[in-house]
Amino acid sequence: MKYFIGVDGGGTKTISVIVNSSKEVKGRVLSGGTNHNSVGNEKAKASLLEGLLGAVERAECSKGDIGGICLSMSGVDRKEDKDLIQSWINEAFPGVPTLIHNDAVAALASGTEGKLFGVVVISGTGTISYAYNQKGESTRSAGWGPLLGDEGSGYHIGSLILKAVVMAKDGTGPKTLLTQEVFQTLGIDKEDSLITWAYSPSDQGWHRFAALSTLAFKAYKQGDQVARSIINTAADALLLNITCVEKNLGLDKESFPLGLAGGNLEHEGSTLTEVL
Secondary structure (H helix, E strand, O other): OOEEEEEEEOOOEEEEEEEEOOOOEEEEEEEEOOOHHHHOHHHHHHHHHHHHHHHHHHHOOOHHHEEEEEEEEOOOOOHHHHHHHHHHHHHHOOOOOEEEEEHHHHHHHHHOOOOOOEEEEEEOOOEEEEEEOOOOOEEEEEOOOOOOOOOOOHHHHHHHHHHHHHHHHHOOOOOOOHHHHHHHHHOOOOOOHHHHHHOOOOOOOHHHHHOOHHHHHHHHHOOOHHHHHHHHHHHHHHHHHHHHHHHHOOHHHOOOOEEEEOHHHHOOOOHHHHHO
16 A cells, blocks of 8 residues: 655754555644754754654554655755755655645645635745636745844734833833733743843754744733734734735736635734734
8 A cells, every 4th residue: 555745844843644545544744944044954854854754653554665755844945955855855755756845835725625716825934925816827925034024024024022021121112911920831030131142153943033923912901002012013014915925916907716824823812913
């Protein structure tokens, strides 16, 4: 019997699922981030192989039983990105047929029963909006990474949280519940410690900032106005990206499916989804 592995890889975490030829799920593995632009090549490769090899182990099969691998990953839009990921697969699973797609493509297909039509927006560590029209034409918005523009992403929200905390300290911004939330989460007791945390040369991963995004959701539900402003800013950015891809493909003239994906939008009771 042949087995097939599907991978959903982001900047913070990666999920690898293995099924048999009867489409029965035989194993599921959670590993670290696999966006090499966020965590670096070494960590991304290690997390990817941990998930793939772990899936094989869970299914109690061998690498020779793998009939195909499909990877849905952030940070793989360019040919050089796909070539890099393919080289890692070739090392561990030589000769195994492999498909590598941007995570937005797979996210859209999963919500439309495999048909690539409509718009999907992802807000995880990073963010991207992707769209396909009925002609098969596609376009995207965002997904440029945190330094060039990932507004509406977990990193964006996390960075706004930290800026709000230091502004509250300086008196250039209002007091906020986010200060104590950040202190408790990072195990610090003063704003000055954020300098060491934010600029640590040993760990500059964007996922560290993205992991703080949940603090804004928590404070929002407690009525904190600073958190409310942060969530509204992120929602406005995501809405702008949705509107852009919609208009660029002429989808604003017809109805289309809209998919929401990524850790900031998918979890139950998502504040960001409610605001959108």
